[in-house]
Amino acid sequence: MIRLPLLPRHRQIGLGIILLLLIVSPPFLSSFLLSLLTQALIYGVLAMSLDLLVGYLGLPSLGHAAYLGLGAYSVGVLTTRYGANSWLALAVGLLLAMAVAAVFGLVALRATGVYFLMITLALGMVIWGLAHRWVSMTQGDNGISGVPRPDLGLPWSFAKAIPFYYLSLVAFLFALWVLWVIVRSPFGQSLVGIRESESRMRTLGYNVWLHKYIGFIIAGTVGGFSGVLWAYYNGFVSPANMELATSVEALLMVALGGRATLLGPAIGAAAIVFLKNLVSVYTHRWVLILGAVYIGTIVYAPEGIAGAFTQLTKGVKPEPLRSKV
């Protein structure tokens, strides 16, 4: 639907303006809005990584918060307990998320659809339970507080809100670029093929399981990356980071933004972060508003925000994916 060889001109301009705003606006924003924007970028990374599974592979996961937690706890434990430097914490966070995804993938990929949902849910709860009960390592429910801002050995410091925002923006763009390259590659195209028809891909000679497995690991690793960022942003890690609610929220970000569009889920993430934090300032009934937004999306824009936008600008319904594969 959006995976065209080149982005149409008006889309390029639109994205360029958004990027420009993201770069220019921080000094003019209140620090609270800036912190929400930083949150949106970090959750954007999580949502995009989940989009690789949900959108491109058609595997809805309910345990994606586990990878966020793994990345976040790696940073939390390493920096507060061992004073590890940020690059090491980042590397460990990514490797740990990758390793756990590699193990979980073996189990989860035996199933599809609802069963995949249930298995990933259970696996996610295993990681949550570990964080909750392994008190000597994770400090249990109390969580790990006092995580310092990263020190990357660069000439400038990320302790303040604005530099950290730019760091998050760079990290976000990097994650976007990595995922973009992956989904545009032949490998990414074959993931879509698998989503559309596993049996056809199998008869064409693709190793379907291996494709899914690699996709699963990449999604987990990028999810871990968002966790690393989150720990540095928030300065605090707790089992609440990987509760079921967080996984559900990530899934909603993807659905709200539009599956298989990468940028859509990032926009969905921003929408949810702002709705959750800003609307709740004005009313305690904000959950109701959030619910209305979801229902509205499902009824009027089943392809999410990105899908609705495509329809608006093109004036036509997006081509069904099937015909392309």
Add this chain to the structure above:
Amino acid sequence: MGKKLLVSVVGVLVLVAGVGPAPAWAQKGPIKIGYQGPMTGPAAAVGKDMANGLKMYLDEVGHQIAGRKVELIVEDNQGQPDLALTKLRKLVESDKVHVMAGGLFAHIGYALAPKVDEYKVPMLYPVMAADDLTQRKPAKWVVRTGWTGSQPSHPFGEWVFKTLGYKKVVVIGMDYAFGWEVVGGFQKSFEEAGGQVIQKLWPPLNTADFAPYLAQIRKDADAVFALMVAVSSLRFPKQYQDAGLKARFPLIGGGTTFDEFVLPSLGDEAIGGISPLIYSAALDTPVNKRFVKEYRAKFGKVPSYYSETYYTAGRWINEAAKAIGGNVEDNERFLAALRKVEITDAPRGPIKLDAYGNPIQNIYIRKVEKKDGELWNTVIQTFPAVSQFWKYKPDEFLKQPVYSRDFPPCKYC
């Protein structure tokens, strides 16, 4: 006088006051108090109790503190640490509050403390009871006006052994920091007095079905000590009775197992439960009777300790602001004043802070009884002026690790 007339008279007065030579603070606008608590989600009812307590106090003083208007900003954190941190940022950075009061769960207290220190905006913790915040990991800008989890348990443990005469007790507690601290304090003083904790069971927070735990309870116990919170407090006593245990092992517990927040929802199964806490709605003092009566008139229910602590937090802010002439912008002085506050006639009794910043206050041993068809926590014993260290020497006490699932170790299990 009609409402409109009143408003216009007040308006004119304000105008006149504005024209005349006003003191320096008049240009500074209102004193802003930031509150955050769980206003939605599973603990929303408790969050409302807390906010109501604070609002009731501010209503009483006509939203005027030290001659300045008071603005209360209420934020919902859903009982989630991440959201709590976001709301903290919002209150400080956007709303520019002068002082905060908030929080329910102990672990959120740990999460917020470093950030509060960074912002240098005083925050009152009227409920969050994590021991170490006034023990091994003190936070300068956190002013705890509530209690530590183990504070009521210390005198209670010894009292249970000496007065109730129980020798062997089985403990069943929620598996998180607050649970460990309440249980740990009890175990320490109970065993030092000569008792034995013979079994410790740790169901996770918000457990719904206790059957697997109840079945494990050792039959040679004299009593069972339960520490339940929120949803679990509602369910546990009934299941305990249904399992046929109530008749065999008397039920004692931490204060939150039987607090006024859950009592109206419980039935006769709760009668006889004994627990210690810093407050009981049944306290027979004129101040408390008036507080309970007015709270009921306003909100239609008996105040819980959550309401009392936030009500008193409002008073606390008032006393401190008055002491520095309303100049709350001077945050260092404001903090110093907050630490010096002494209240002799709070609904719960006299309160002042110890050298470590935790209140020295009365601990009440309370027994659930039925009066006029309602359940009340009748006070059967008062320990006056108990500190978080009780009879222990602070520096020696602080050498032991913070109470946890494995500390004190279960020697008699």
